[in-house]
Amino acid sequence: MTAEAGEAHRTEVAIVEDERNLRELYLDVLSARGLHVVPLESVAQAEAYLSQRAPDLLVLDVKLGDGDGLVLLDKLRSQGSRTPVIVVTAFGTVERAVQALRAGAADFLVKPFSNERLVSAVAAALEAGRRWEELELAAPKLEARKAPGGELVGTEGGLKDVAALLPRVAASDATVLVRGESGTGKELVARAIHAASPRMDGPFVSVNCAALPASLLESELFGFERGAFTGAHARRKGLIEAADGGTLFLDEIGDMALEAQSRLLRVLQERELTRIGGREAVRVDLRVISATHRDLDAMASGGQFRADLLYRLAVIPIHLPALRERAEDIPGLIEHFLDKHATRKGLRVPRPDSEVLRRAVAYPWPGNVRELENFVERAVVLGRFDGESLRVPTKAPPPMAAREEPRVSEVAPAPEEAGSVATLREAVARAERAAVVAALQAARGQKTVAARLLGVSYKTLFNKIHEHDIREELHIG
Numbered sequence: 001m002t003a004e005a006g007e008a009h010r011t012e013v014a015i016v017e018d019e020r021n022l023r024e025l026y027l028d029v030l031s032a033r034g035l036h037v038v039p040l041e042s043v044a045q046a047e048a049y050l051s052q053r054a055p056d057l058l059v060l061d062v063k064l065g066d067g068d069g070l071v072l073l074d075k076l077r078s079q080g081s082r083t084p085v086i087v088v089t090a091f092g093t094v095e096r097a098v099q100a101l102r103a104g105a106a107d108f109l110v111k112p113f114s115n116e117r118l119v120s121a122v123a124a125a126l127e128a129g130r131r132w133e134e135l136e137l138a139a140p141k142l143e144a145r146k147a148p149g150g151e152l153v154g155t156e157g158g159l160k161d162v163a164a165l166l167p168r169v170a171a172s173d174a175t176v177l178v179r180g181e182s183g184t185g186k187e188l189v190a191r192a193i194h195a196a197s198p199r200m201d202g203p204f205v206s207v208n209c210a211a212l213p214a215s216l217l218e219s220e221l222f223g224f225e226r227g228a229f230t231g232a233h234a235r236r237k238g239l240i241e242a243a244d245g246g247t248l249f250l251d252e253i254g255d256m257a258l259e260a261q262s263r264l265l266r267v268l269q270e271r272e273l274t275r276i277g278g279r280e281a282v283r284v285d286l287r288v289i290s291a292t293h294r295d296l297d298a299m300a301s302g303g304q305f306r307a308d309l310l311y312r313l314a315v316i317p318i319h320l321p322a323l324r325e326r327a328e329d330i331p332g333l334i335e336h337f338l339d340k341h342a343t344r345k346g347l348r349v350p351r352p353d354s355e356v357l358r359r360a361v362a363y364p365w366p367g368n369v370r371e372l373e374n375f376v377e378r379a380v381v382l383g384r385f386d387g388e389s390l391r392v393p394t395k396a397p398p399p400m401a402a403r404e405e406p407r408v409s410e411v412a413p414a415p416e417e418a419g420s421v422a423t424l425r426e427a428v429a430r431a432e433r434a435a436v437v438a439a440l441q442a443a444r445g446q447k448t449v450a451a452r453l454l455g456v457s458y459k460t461l462f463n464k465i466h467e468h469d470i471r472e473e474l475h476i477g
């Protein structure tokens, strides 16, 4: 094999660092790990090099003699480069690091850092980059996420047809019926339609028809006049009037009682309503979007839902496929939720673990996107810091009656601790304790929240706190 052929198979890491000592140190450390390292000392050099080559990884200092590393990163991303980038910042500029992550950096290192940190960050970024490519699961481009529908992920994948409809639907004032299993994003789509519609500056009023008993739902929706029923001490406008000028979103419309259905039909037909106990007609100007996971056609045939109302509600029907029917969207969704929840909690945005990705794509997600989001949120909270990279727990999403050794790997001891584990029982106890402490800290001591994060009941959490003798001061992060 020629020297050149050998080079071609080596992983190439470019380092942009203007301080010579550091550049040489990184070069030595990474070369010793078998990487082909290209040292660069300025933005100009980096640009010249990047115009010719696409390295497997770029380690980029922020403050360079002839410019700003983040500007270079921005430029790379806007040119569509997917090269993973680790940003290096000086101590005290963590805000810039956050900026870097938002600009698309895979990771960041705050100076000074140890050689081990450098190596583990480089290894993790390379691994993540490779896996994404290997699995052909590259996350959708940032712009795609910002496409019509704002936060809607999958508009270039499984929601392509829906996304193509959205602009036209939004521009019209027609009623829309969004169908799909629970958690498929029906409310998000409704909000997207509203946000892109001429009514965008008006209110978006969301009502869950399944959440209230029939009589209460009716008075909430239509309002009431003073004395309409016991307790109606004063006239109150309903939510339909509150949506005047905007959009009324009726979630779980299949759960609406027949009487309320008749009242709603009048709103759709005549654009007016009468408050409960009142006689005066109140005019309203609103668009109605409704959603259901039920088979309304069957309900209409069976007499549980008014056929004439269904006909009016479903002028534009939109069907949202279940997540298992659009597994190609899963990596993008995971990235999106990692971003959302890590940023919200002030954590570094982790890259998804390749094992999690593989399992996530294979898993059927009966609770759809909501279940996936809950999984990612928990992963963010329970993920461990390994050097500076947050590992997503390798818990397979919960299919899986048959998993036998689940939670050890979920919060497995960090490698440096592993050698000291004596028995499996001890390892499990240690991992369990760590998970409980992490959840309590993340929940700022609120046990109900911590229990939810851990996926256990309040009582189980309470027992675990005692069993592991977790002291009160640990509850507060």
Ligand SMILES: Nc1ncnc2c1ncn2[C@@H]1O[C@H](COP(=O)(O)OP(=O)(O)OP(=O)(O)O)[C@@H](O)[C@H]1O
Pocket (backbone or CB within 6 Å): 151, 152, 153, 154, 159, 180, 181, 182, 183, 184, 185, 186, 187, 188, 189, 251, 291, 293, 333, 336, 369, 370, 373
């Ligand atoms: N395509 C998507 N991109 C980004 N986030 C999504 C997407 N679909 C759903 N979500 C998120 O998943 C969660 C559940 O979505 P949503 O509440 O819209 O579902 P739903 O179908 O209305 O559920 P339900 O029928 O139970 O009311 C929300 O947090 C939503 O933001």
